Amino acid sequence: MKIEAVDFFYLSMPQVTTEADGSQDALVVRVAGGGHVGWGECEAAPLPSIAAFVCPMSHGVCRPVADSVLGQRLEGPDDIARMAALVEYDSMDLLQAAHTFSGVEMAMWDLLGRARGEPVWKLLGYAASHAKTPYASQLFGDTPQETLELGRKARAKGFRAVKYGWGPIGRGAPEADADHFAAAREGIGEDGILLVDVGQIFGEDVERAALRLPALEKARATWLEEPFHASALEAYGALAARSRTVKMAGGEGAHNTFMARHLIDYGKVGYIQIDCGRIGGIGPAKKVADYAAPRGVTYVNHTFTSHLALSASLQPYAGLEGHRICEYPVAPKSLAVDLTATHLTPDANGEVRAPDAPGLAVEVSPEALRRYRVDVEIRVGGRTLYRTPEA
Amino acid sequence: MKIEAVDFFYLSMPQVTTEADGSQDALVVRVAGGGHVGWGECEAAPLPSIAAFVCPMSHGVCRPVADSVLGQRLEGPDDIARMAALVEYDSMDLLQAAHTFSGVEMAMWDLLGRARGEPVWKLLGYAASHAKTPYASQLFGDTPQETLELGRKARAKGFRAVKYGWGPIGRGAPEADADHFAAAREGIGEDGILLVDVGQIFGEDVERAALRLPALEKARATWLEEPFHASALEAYGALAARSRTVKMAGGEGAHNTFMARHLIDYGKVGYIQIDCGRIGGIGPAKKVADYAAPRGVTYVNHTFTSHLALSASLQPYAGLEGHRICEYPVAPKSLAVDLTATHLTPDANGEVRAPDAPGLAVEVSPEALRRYRVDVEIRVGGRTLYRTPEA
Numbered sequence: 001m002k003i004e005a006v007d008f009f010y011l012s013m014p015q016v017t018t019e020a021d022g023s024q025d026a027l028v029v030r031v032a033g034g035g036h037v038g039w040g041e042c043e044a045a046p047l048p049s050i051a052a053f054v055c056p057m058s059h060g061v062c063r064p065v066a067d068s069v070l071g072q073r074l075e076g077p078d079d080i081a082r083m084a085a086l087v088e089y090d091s092m093d094l095l096q097a098a099h100t101f102s103g104v105e106m107a108m109w110d111l112l113g114r115a116r117g118e119p120v121w122k123l124l125g126y127a128a129s130h131a132k133t134p135y136a137s138q139l140f141g142d143t144p145q146e147t148l149e150l151g152r153k154a155r156a157k158g159f160r161a162v163k164y165g166w167g168p169i170g171r172g173a174p175e176a177d178a179d180h181f182a183a184a185r186e187g188i189g190e191d192g193i194l195l196v197d198v199g200q201i202f203g204e205d206v207e208r209a210a211l212r213l214p215a216l217e218k219a220r221a222t223w224l225e226e227p228f229h230a231s232a233l234e235a236y237g238a239l240a241a242r243s244r245t246v247k248m249a250g251g252e253g254a255h256n257t258f259m260a261r262h263l264i265d266y267g268k269v270g271y272i273q274i275d276c277g278r279i280g281g282i283g284p285a286k287k288v289a290d291y292a293a294p295r296g297v298t299y300v301n302h303t304f305t306s307h308l309a310l311s312a313s314l315q316p317y318a319g320l321e322g323h324r325i326c327e328y329p330v331a332p333k334s335l336a337v338d339l340t341a342t343h344l345t346p347d348a349n350g351e352v353r354a355p356d357a358p359g360l361a362v363e364v365s366p367e368a369l370r371r372y373r374v375d376v377e378i379r380v381g382g383r384t385l386y387r388t389p390e391a
Numbered sequence: 392m393k394i395e396a397v398d399f400f401y402l403s404m405p406q407v408t409t410e411a412d413g414s415q416d417a418l419v420v421r422v423a424g425g426g427h428v429g430w431g432e433c434e435a436a437p438l439p440s441i442a443a444f445v446c447p448m449s450h451g452v453c454r455p456v457a458d459s460v461l462g463q464r465l466e467g468p469d470d471i472a473r474m475a476a477l478v479e480y481d482s483m484d485l486l487q488a489a490h491t492f493s494g495v496e497m498a499m500w501d502l503l504g505r506a507r508g509e510p511v512w513k514l515l516g517y518a519a520s521h522a523k524t525p526y527a528s529q530l531f532g533d534t535p536q537e538t539l540e541l542g543r544k545a546r547a548k549g550f551r552a553v554k555y556g557w558g559p560i561g562r563g564a565p566e567a568d569a570d571h572f573a574a575a576r577e578g579i580g581e582d583g584i585l586l587v588d589v590g591q592i593f594g595e596d597v598e599r600a601a602l603r604l605p606a607l608e609k610a611r612a613t614w615l616e617e618p619f620h621a622s623a624l625e626a627y628g629a630l631a632a633r634s635r636t637v638k639m640a641g642g643e644g645a646h647n648t649f650m651a652r653h654l655i656d657y658g659k660v661g662y663i664q665i666d667c668g669r670i671g672g673i674g675p676a677k678k679v680a681d682y683a684a685p686r687g688v689t690y691v692n693h694t695f696t697s698h699l700a701l702s703a704s705l706q707p708y709a710g711l712e713g714h715r716i717c718e719y720p721v722a723p724k725s726l727a728v729d730l731t732a733t734h735l736t737p738d739a740n741g742e743v744r745a746p747d748a749p750g751l752a753v754e755v756s757p758e759a760l761r762r763y764r765v766d767v768e769i770r771v772g773g774r775t776l777y778r779t780p781e782a
Contacts, residue, residue, distance in 0.1 A: 010771075012447070012772075016447065016448050016449065016450065017450075017451075018448070018450070018451040018454075019450065019451055020450060020451045020452055021450050021451075022449070022450050022453070022484070024449065024450050025447075025449050025450075043484075044453075044484070044485075044486065045442075045443065045446050045449050045453050045455075045484070045485045045486075045487075046446070046447075046449070047442045047445075047446035047447065047769070047771060047776075048439045048442040048443045048446055048485065048486075048487045050442075051436075051438045051439040051441075051442040052436065052439040052487070054438075055436050055437070055438035055439055056403070056407065056416075056437075056438065056765075057407050057409070058407065058413070058415065058416050058435075058436050058437070059407065059408075059409070059410065059411060059412050059413050059415050059416075060408075060409040060410055060411045060412075061411055061590070062413070062435075062436050063409075064436075088620070089591070092591065092621070092644065093413070093434075093435070093436070093644075093669075094435075094436045094439065095435065095436075095439075095486050095487050095489065095490045095646055095669075096436075096439045096443070096486050096487040098486065099486045199452070200480070200483060229479070229647075229649065230483070231647060231649035231650060231653075232649060233649070233653065253483065253484075255486055256620075256622060258620065258622035258623060258624070259622060262622075262624065262653070262657075266653075266657065278484075278486075374447075374771060374772050375770075375771070375772060375773065376769075376770065376771050376772075377768075377769075377770045378438070378767075378768075378769050378770075379766075379767065379768045379769075380401075380438060380765060380766070380767050381403075381765050381766060381767075382766065385438075
């Protein structure tokens with residue numbers, strides 16, 4: 001078959017706030033070919049990502065993503081890799097291209113899986129889809145007491161693992177942060193898996209980050225996520241060397257496989273967290289999993305939006321039985337919930353897994369595409385390059 | 392003063408082809424404040440870059456670039472750095488942001504320099520603007536004979552240094568490439584400085600690149616530029632270790648200072664090439680120069696467009712006397728020539744330097760802004776977020 005159409009849907013909550021919650025808007029991609037349809041989601045700013053698909057060519061290696069996709073043959077995984085290589089080379093000077101292509105690539109896997117009647121993880125070469133332990137991904141409370149209660153609530157919902165992120169951490173004294181870490185441990189209980197995400201708050205300041213290590217170790221945090229700028233490899237490596245029990249985690253900012261490899265090789269992370277909606281889709285994410293596993297680094301998905309994104313993000317490491325932790329958006333905005341008719345709810349053991357059904361096996365709700373749609377029109381040189389399509 | 396207005400002008404040649412010539416379109420930025428105006432240029436895809444300035448916020452760290460710029464105080468270089476840090480953090484999930492901000496940042500330096508009556512290189516802390524040896528930057532010929540003649544022509548125009556790029560190199564047999572390298576040396580003469588740019592053609596395949604080393608050494612090439620993907624640090628380092636006389640050069644793809652530092656530290660480049668229109672502007676480029684110089688790595692500008700971009704690109708290393716090589720667009724499209732009323736022509740010694748006059752000291756032609764303008768309108772949710780402004 002050939003790629004006949006690629007449609008982008010920009011969706012948004014009525015109000016978008018400055019909180020670090022990526023589920024407030026969405027860019028959903030529909031790819032059609034050979035009588036089939038596949039769906040994907042960019043974890044990216046919608047308007048610039050649409051623009052990177054439809055923009056006029058600037059020169060030979062600054063072409064719109066559309067040029068590497070529309071009309072292309074899609075018969076198997078190699079075709080997806082071929083298109084990815086085209087985008088990488090022909091759009092090398094278009095920075096946003098990786099984010100745009102991520103959702104398109106995801107949708108191509110979905111389409112291919114549906115056409116073949118196979119789950120994506122099988123197309124990736126895995127024999128089984130193993131159970132993952134979902135962690136409740138939530139923000140720190142404003143006070144230690146709130147942090148404690150958030151932990152109790154997550155446990156009450158059945159989550160054995162809880163990640164706290166952002167909030168006040170790194171903005172005040174180390175002692176204040178220590179109170180939050182202790183409250184988090186108390187909230188999730190002695191046997192809970194505690195994960196901490198500080199959202200690049202320390203820039204590349206190793207000393208400021210290191211001041212938080214003793215309290216993190218005392219609270220038995222499994223990992224410290226994104227202490228630094230996504231590319232501050234030396235800072236990651238230096239902090240990893242000073243930590244006794246807490247591993248470094250990072251990688252969500254990777255927009256190509258090189259960045260993830262460098263976090264492993266130079267940043268010495270113990271957990272590599274990949275967002276399929278940013279790194280270029282499922283194919284490059286699988287490459288990172290292949291690179292991480294033999295090096296003793298654990299692959300983890302990064303997912304803060306819909307269950308379409310969640311299913312996609314589970315595929316690259318579905319077959320890695322020992323890589324069990326899985327980010328699970330515990331309190332996304334209604335947009336992210338309503339977007340899909342299918343939801344990957346934890347089973348009786350509290351575990352989730354990539355579905356054993358064709359493609360990504362998540363149905364997108366046409367009603368949600370209409371309800372949350374943001375109308376966009378882009379006109380360049382008298383021509384309409386983009387207008388929100390019909391759902 | 393405060394940043395009162397930021398305007399983007401998308402310009403284009405009537406026809407844009409697939410050749411690797413970045414001067415076929417342009418994104419020019421005008422920043423106004425305190426009764427002054429400054430100009431900059433993004434070396435980036437215009438439409439996605441405009442979109443990254445005006446797009447609605449997605450969440451707290453995926454904000455449009457405008458949010459970190461409009462209404463901000465601009466009294467000195469520290470304010471520019473402060474806004475750069477705001478963009479880096481608040482737009483960390485907006486991939487295109489660095490390309491967008493690059494032109495804005497450049498225009499802020501121009502504005503500040505004009506307001507203070509000082510050249511930008513003085514604001515950067517340099518005491519003098521030293522002469523640079525411009526190299527003619529051109530593509531390889533289709534045949535070795537064409538390559539030879541292109542070299543003779545460049546020498547006849549007064550260029551002692553010539554860079555050949557892209558074209559057939561790496562697409563056929565190593566022997567065919569060797570013929571081009573030998574022809575290039577013959578064309579520019581025994582005393583010419585020969586530079587070779589292969590535009591990432593080898594991906595991360597060190598062996599294929601290494602097959603070209605003997606002929607490059609025989610032709611006495613000073614550097615081999617971008618043999619690999621911009622982030623293929625290991626491949627750069629491996630090829631550098633196998634080369635006896637030819638240094639590696641790269642860095643034009645860097646969209647933050649980390650990427651440039653990693654090319655130096657892990658990629659072992661001998662020349663670090665920075666495009667101020669991509670790395671975030673003049674400030675981060677100066678940081679790269681500060682990092683490179685004490686490590687024995689030579690800073691070189693990357694410039695393939697207008698003399699506005701050329702002046703900006705000379706500022707970060709204007710004061711580094713020993714860093715002499717300078718990319719000089721020898722045959723840009725008429726758009727890039729017409730864009731500025733001022734041109735930095737080589738002096739009697741065939742050398743250029745950052746002008747000793749306020750700001751970037753390059754006047755933009757309002758007539759060119761009108762003649763090459765591409766009308767753009769972006770509407771989101773019923774509101775016009777962008778419409779091409781008056782020149």
